[in-house]
Amino acid sequence: MVNDRSRRLFELRKALCLTQKEFGEKIHISKGYITSLEKSRQPLNDRIIKLLADTYGVNDEWLKYGRGAMFLDPEKGKIADIISIFNQLNPDFQNFIITQMKNLLKMNHNYRNEAIPVPKDKPKKDLKKGLSDIKNGRYKIIG
Numbered sequence: 001m002v003n004d005r006s007r008r009l010f011e012l013r014k015a016l017c018l019t020q021k022e023f024g025e026k027i028h029i030s031k032g033y034i035t036s037l038e039k040s041r042q043p044l045n046d047r048i049i050k051l052l053a054d055t056y057g058v059n060d061e062w063l064k065y066g067r068g069a070m071f072l073d074p075e076k077g078k079i080a081d082i083i084s085i086f087n088q089l090n091p092d093f094q095n096f097i098i099t100q101m102k103n104l105l106k107m108n109h110n111y112r113n114e115a116i117p118v119p120k121d122k123p124k125k126d127l128k129k130g131l132s133d134i135k136n137g138r139y140k141i142i143g
Contacts, residue, residue: 006040008063009052013038015070016056017084027051056080 013023020034027048036042053060053072057080061067071080086094
């Protein structure tokens with residue numbers, strides 16, 4: 001029978017959209033051991049809980065006892081979501097996202113330091129180009 005800690009570990013992994021292998025790799029634990037933890041064959045000890053808290057920003061009180069939010073800092077949860085989604089993308093899309101983030105950072109920096117309005121058409125043009133590439137068969141959407 002699966003205990004509450006194991007069930008919450010499974011919920012955490014699913015919330016991060018990670019496979020058992022991906023989830024375990026980040027904390028240097030094998031896929032098989034993650035399976036054993038999720039099925040309550042191995043105990044979810046304090047060392048592993050600490051690794052999970054440090055790596056994924058999970059609230060150890062939630063993982064141990066079901067108290068509080070899954071993530072300590074909502075920002076860490078957002079970052080975990082972003083990383084998880086990013087890791088699932090095709091490398092070309094990853095490069096596109098990185099370029100867009102750099103452009104947004106430049107625009108944000110200019111906006112804050114020089115009070116220059118953010119150009120509204122540049123991101124739209126890049127998005128339209130990306131969508132056009134998908135439409136013209138350069139990329140295939142899987143799912």
